[in-house]
Amino acid sequence: xxxxxxxxxxxxxxxxxxxxxSGSFDAREMIMDHIMDSYEWHLFTYxxxxxSIPLPVILYSKDKGLHIFFSSKxxxxxxxxxxxxxxxxxxxxxxxxxxxxxxxxxxxxxLSITKVTVAFLFTMxxxxxxFVSIANAYKRxxxxxxxxxxxxxxxxxxxxxxEVARPSIGEKYERxxxxxxxxxxxxxxxxxxxxIPIPPGGANVMGNVAIPTVMALFTFALVxxxxxxxxxxxxxxxxxxxWWLKFPIPLLxxxxxxxxxxxxxxxxxxxFANIIAGHIVALGFFALIFIFGEMSLxxxxxxxxxxxxxxxxxxLLEILVAFIQAYVFTLLSALYVGLAMEEPHH
Amino acid sequence: xxxxxxxxxxxxxxxxxxxxxxxxxxxxAWKPILNSLRExxxxxxxxxxxxxxxxxxxxxLKTDNEAIIREARIEKEKILKEAREIxxxxxxxxxxxxxxxxxxxxxxxxLNIRQEKAMALDEIKKQVAELSVDIAExxxxxxxxxxxxxxxxxxxxxEDIRLx
Numbered sequence: 348x349x350x351x352x353x354x355x356x357x358x359x360x361x362x363x364x365x366x367x368x369s370g371s372f373d374a375r376e377m378i379m380d381h382i383m384d385s386y387e388w389h390l391f392t393y394x395x396x397x398x399s400i401p402l403p404v405i406l407y408s409k410d411k412g413l414h415i416f417f418s419s420k421x422x423x424x425x426x427x428x429x430x431x432x433x434x435x436x437x438x439x440x441x442x443x444x445x446x447x448x449x450x451x452x453x454x455x456x457x458l459s460i461t462k463v464t465v466a467f468l469f470t471m472x473x474x475x476x477x478f479v480s481i482a483n484a485y486k487r488x489x490x491x492x493x494x495x496x497x498x499x500x501x502x503x504x505x506x507x508x509x510e511v512a513r514p515s516i517g518e519k520y521e522r523x524x525x526x527x528x529x530x531x532x533x534x535x536x537x538x539x540x541x542x543i544p545i546p547p548g549g550a551n552v553m554g555n556v557a558i559p560t561v562m563a564l565f566t567f568a569l570v571x572x573x574x575x576x577x578x579x580x581x582x583x584x585x586x587x588x589x590w591w592l593k594f595p596i597p598l599l600x601x602x603x604x605x606x607x608x609x610x611x612x613x614x615x616x617x618x619f620a621n622i623i624a625g626h627i628v629a630l631g632f633f634a635l636i637f638i639f640g641e642m643s644l645x646x647x648x649x650x651x652x653x654x655x656x657x658x659x660x661x662x663l664l665e666i667l668v669a670f671i672q673a674y675v676f677t678l679l680s681a682l683y684v685g686l687a688m689e690e691p692h693h
Numbered sequence: 694x695x696x697x698x699x700x701x702x703x704x705x706x707x708x709x710x711x712x713x714x715x716x717x718x719x720x721x722a723w724k725p726i727l728n729s730l731r732e733x734x735x736x737x738x739x740x741x742x743x744x745x746x747x748x749x750x751x752x753x754l755k756t757d758n759e760a761i762i763r764e765a766r767i768e769k770e771k772i773l774k775e776a777r778e779i780x781x782x783x784x785x786x787x788x789x790x791x792x793x794x795x796x797x798x799x800x801x802x803x804l805n806i807r808q809e810k811a812m813a814l815d816e817i818k819k820q821v822a823e824l825s826v827d828i829a830e831x832x833x834x835x836x837x838x839x840x841x842x843x844x845x846x847x848x849x850x851x852e853d854i855r856l857x
Contacts, residue, residue, distance in 0.1 A: 384700060405702075440695055458702045467707065471714045478722035485729035490736050504726065524727055525719035533714070556696065557703035561711055623696070 372641050374634035382551045382626050383441060385462045386418035386433065390546070400546065402465060406431060408445050408455035418459075431455070466550030467558065470536045478532075507531050507677060515681035516688065523684055526569065530562060531677040538622060538669030542662055553672070554623035559615040566680040567611045574687040581689060582607065614679055621672050625665045632658045 380389070388400040401419035408414070411429070420428040427446065434444040434452070445455045460468075477496065484497055493501050512520040512527050537558075540548040552558055580586075582603040584593065592599040632654040640647020837843050 383695065384703065442700075456701065458705055460706070461700075461702065463703055464706045468710060471710055474714065475717055475722075478718055478726070482722045482725040485726050489729060490733050501730070504730070508727070508730075521727070525723040526715060528723055529715050529718050533711070555700075555703060557699035558707055560699050561704060561707040564708075565711065565715075619697075 372634075372637045374631070374638060377634055377637075378627055378630045381630055382554055382623055384551075384555055385441070386421065386443065386459055388462050388465065388546055402462065403460045404431075404443065405458040405460065406443060406445075406455045407458070408453075410445070410447065462550050463552050463555050463558070466540065466547055466552050467533075467537060469547040470533065470540055470552070474529075474532055474536060503531070504528060511674070511678050511681050515678065516685040519688065520681075523569070523573075523681065526565070527677050527681055530565075530680060531673050534562075534618065534673035534676055535669055538672065539666065541622065541626070542665050542669070551623065551626050553618055554626055556615065556619050559618045559676075562676070563611045563615045566614065566683060569680070570607075570611075570683050570687040573684055575689055577691050578687050578689045610679075610683060614676060618672050618676050621668055625661065625668055629658050629661045629665070632661065 386404055387402055390398045390400065392398070401417040404414070404416055404418050404421075406414045414429065414431070416428065421431070421433055421443075426432070430446050431443050432446065434440060434442055436452075439452070439454055442454060443457055443459070444452045446452055477500075481497055481500060484494060488494065507528055508520070508524060511531075512524055516523055534553060537552040541550060541552055541554070543549060583597075583600045585599055585603060588599055635654050636647055636651045639650040836846065
């Protein structure tokens with residue numbers, strides 16, 4: 348009896364495994380896999396074989412201290428390593444959690460170099476290489492017309508300087524130029540690389556809320572550091588409004604003060620939502636091919652004639668969005684800094 | 694919720710690396726690029742203003758030249774006019790002198806002619822007187838060669854006197 352039982356169990360497991368591999372195509376899961384961060388860089392899956400680049404996992408738990416290992420040890424979330432595993436529960440979904448001896452699950456401090464981290468580090472290295480070589484070209488060919496890459500990037504640099512920084516900030520714009528240029532090109536290149544489906548491109552960097560958050564924090568810090576007395580007076584004692592809006596209930600000061608934070612939160616959401624939406628829609632069109640392909644082979648090929656042109660069109664649109672969102676984030680950062688440097692009213 | 698919850702690890706790495714990126718790019722890229730862009734703009738605007746200045750200079754030189762040429766022309770005309778006047782004066786004076794000289798010569802000639810004429814007349818008168826005396830002598834000698842004739846003549850004269 349006993350062996351039979353185990354056999355049936357085996358069968359069941361095989362069944363469920365088959366269901367997992369050959370079962371119905373889950374568009375939601377496919378899209379989420381692509382847009383979420385991951386501990387490994389998944390390249391492709393052939394039958395049951397997952398091909399992916401392992402990335403370093405860095406964990407610090409209160410019990411076991413610092414742990415650094417490659418994500419290949421976790422076997423794509425199928426096994427645990429030294430008590431660490433990738434959670435499949437609703438809570439901490441897709442994140443590494445620690446199973447304590449008493450069976451409870453806690454989240455350790457997770458400083459892993461994930462897919463998104465690698466993607467933006469690559470963009471940063473690319474930017475350092477690109478702009479340092481351009482800077483050298485400027486030093487070598489002084490007072491000469493721009494050559495090669497200079498030609499491509501100089502209009503953008505001048506655009507940020509003349510159309511973004513100078514009108515928004517005013518005379519003291521030069522101090523903020525390095526930040527604004529870095530911001531613009533970092534967003535722009537990450538967005539563009541995000542559209543290239545070959546590693547190290549294809550990661551959803553700006554569509555991960557943590558990245559715009561850090562940039563908005565930088566802008567917020569700049570706003571606070573460059574704010575003048577008059578800026579704070581405008582917030583807490585707005586001139587030219589009826590007194591009963593400020594006293595006894597400080598309605599307007601409260602709104603103004605909250606808007607200071609909301610402005611920057613909106614900055615994050617605008618960029619993040621735009622980029623993630625672009626990725627989701629493009630992936631949705633691809634998902635259509637597989638959904639129809641499951642119904643009939645002909646359907647899959649048929650819909651691909653619609654999906655592929657649409658995806659091409661969307662990618663072109665996303666190139667535009669990559670520029671526009673980089674521009675908008677930079678412009679609004681410059682505007683907020685410019686507003687913070689308010690001079691006394693005349 | 695997963696989508697909108699920022700991950701601590703990502704926040705940390707992004708904060709660190711973005712700060713580093715800012716510092717590196719600021720020092721090694723943006724400063725040289727922005728500086729050389731500004732320098733180039735300055736040199737271009739400088740070159741433009743120099744060109745503008747040179748153009749203005751040229752314009753000024755041109756007007757100066759024109760003024761000089763105009764002045765020279767006026768000077769030339771003045772000089773020519775003066776020369777013409779001087780020439781006329783000289784010619785007039787020469788004419789006057791020549792006329793005076795001519796008058797003088799004519800006067801002298803006339804005087805000479807008058808004298809010569811008077812002298813010639815005197816000569817002729819003398820000659821005529823001598824000739825008439827000679828002729829009279831010859832006639833008388835002819836007439837008075839015969840005595841009858843002489844007597845007749847004396848008588849005649851006597852007659853004349855008597856009659857008177």
